[in-house]
Amino acid sequence: MRTLEKKLNEKLTEIFENLNLDTDAAYVKRSDRPDLSDFQCNGALALAKTMKCPPRQIAESILQKLQNDPDIESVSVDGPGFLNIKLKNDFISKTLNEMACDENLGCEKVESPKKIVMDFGGPNVAKALHVGHLRSAVIGESLRRIMCFLGHNVISDVHFGDWGTPMGMILSQILEEDGDFSKVDTYNIDDISAIYKRANARCKEDEKSAEKARLITSELQNGNAEYQKAWKRLREVSVEAVKENYDELSAHFDLWLGESDAHPVCQQVVDIAQKEGLSEVDDGATIIRLPQANKPMPPVILVKSDGGFGYQLTDIATIKMRYDDLKADQIIYVVDKRQSLHFEQVFQVAEMLKLAPNTILKHVGFGTVNGADGKPFKTRDGGVMNLKDLISLSKEKVRLSMPKPGEVEGYGEPEIEKLIFEVAMAAIKFQDLKSNVGSGYIFDLEDFAKFEGKTGPYIQYAVARINSILRKAALNGIEDGEIIIHADDERSLALKIADFENTVIRAAEIYEPSIIADYVYNLAQIFSSFYNTCPILSEPDHALLVSRLRLARLTRDVLKCSLYLLGIEAPEKMLKSN
Template structure:
């Protein structure tokens, strides 16, 4: 369904042609409602190009405009702006047409893309907190909009299911786990054993080394440690799913950090062989000497101790999403503190020849009434579950107050 703006733009182009001016012209929403609904500065552009009075050019254009069906008589304002005020009956007709169209006049794109949207991405063995709500909601909204426009969307939950913290978790599981607590509240128990192990490790080198040894065993494929890790992932996903169901969020795939473990050596080897990466002080780095804002900010893709990091994993995700998923657009809905990280990742990906539309959708932090990061009284992140339960409780109270006659089942549904 053609919009008022596109209609006026088309009519303006026809008027320019009729008046003997070059084809073109653009109509945009008016910057000040006092001057109407839409405006065009085409007369000013032509006046500058032709060395003529833009107001006279505007009057000539208006004389050739055929917009009586949708607009009041166009007017000239200022140095030569052409202003349009929509007719009330035209607006009413458009609204009626939109209400009768299940797509509300929004047409599907002519060239749909396959878009991978990376959003949410909570960490395993930790509760989802209030900070996750922005990435989750923004990513879901973008996915719904892109799908509505006709794009093929893949929602990817890139969970944090790998890393050094699992050495602590596994040691705690073997030495501190309370099975009853695990059954009652899995995430709380996993957090407890991690915190207690971490506290012990800071005071006892033997515990610290034991936790590190558990991590090495996990990375080497030890069956017992892998089983514990898998249980942690499964328990976490069950808790995440409860929140997603409540929020009406769904994912098409879940590709956590662990999914890419086997691909990381190939990423480093490929970049070294291509000359995009080089060894510096024992680490493998990518330098951006030709990009001023990144010139003094190399990206480490393998540490001097041989370990990999988030950059290595994210480069592996790029490769997988483009080659395996056949995506031609990848959107990362991640907080603003990661701006530098993604500038580096996108720069490397483009150097490797990936021509996809890479986009980092940034957002800020959720603040409390004191304008600081929202925390609990003990200084920890506010659990998302607590926030949602509080919201439901308050909403239920408002519904009960305003609609006391509603049945309990109806209140719950609302």
């Protein structure tokens, strides 16, 4: 089906063609002046300059063609040349009735689906997930769902950090403490994590230890069997632990590859660079110098002077793999924006070496979670906060407002726990997704358990209220029917619902889940107003009753779908303690 906006754009495109106007300008958007119109077209203003023609005159000519359209209530030219379009109620309700029957809620799949590889998560061996990993997982998962929903073929890869110096540090530390690797099989994630912390501390203050760690790293990478065996075990345990974390966040990964998997390809990349004459040896390291455009671009170190592969090489080799093995049309990295220079370099090298021709490489850089001091968030003891702890803290806050198990019929302990979890996660995720990806935020625990205002639970609450109405209707055997637009609040709700597809497309275009977060919040808000002024089940006019019931149901479906795209659950009921 086609949504209101698409239908209008088609009408305009035809008119622009007839008038010999550039159809690039033949598009509408929701009006900035709801008092004047439902949609506006600024095309005349955009064209005036190149056509050397007064914008109002162009707008008038479009108006002539548009005003007799049976779907349009009125058109006017206002201000310098805005085309204000008001739609017939029938046109809106007809489109909404189509939407109510469409399983995709009016969202058409893209014509040519792309193979998109998404790289997010980026956990490390021996490190539990902390708040720094939260954003990558939450934003990445949301974008993954958005791209899938639009019909793309998405493959997500967690891209495990399993191959750098930290590996050598841990192995070295185990040797130091145990003498050999005989106890490795007994270590769980907490043990490994503790070992890493000790290793890190030791290497920081003692250059000799650091050197030894580097040595072991390169031996590991060169295939030392003993090291490999121990490393494999460490990796396994870490993957298990991290999987639990990602399950909790409901982040889905198709692939659990890591840096180590790119290792065999690294040498190939080095060879290609050499053959193309693009690499050179400098201070014992093999590097590629990048063209200095309008800003300084540091060279990329492929092979370090000690013979080890640099981490940038790993990422470059991974691009080659994703092109060769997965046939990626696009690769999206959801990684802290402080790494943007790194990705610029890596992308440039990939292009110079033609490793993935025609593949779009995109770094979606997100801002950091900061403490009250504006610096990246740390706990009181100077460490980073565990993701698990964060979730527990949020759950405890939510728990305070929930009834105890057994107080509400049908809600025993498992049901209450599930509800607490879903509400807490909604609070955390919405907080993370509501503002632009690029801007960071100040960490405040209160924000992660807030119910009121622009929050996840507020939207869940709107869904729960609609569910409640739908249950009552079903109980009384009332079915919904044709949507008819009657009151003003119905009209604005309907127009907002119709804007769903456009919202998803825009969010995908600029990789910005906050566009959906903003939309879903507005929709919930508009519904709440409607709910307040338009009685549904107590409406005496039966036609109006069933219409509003369908409108409510459709709202609920769009809310739920939007929440899904943000990775947020919508519980059937919300409960509250007295």
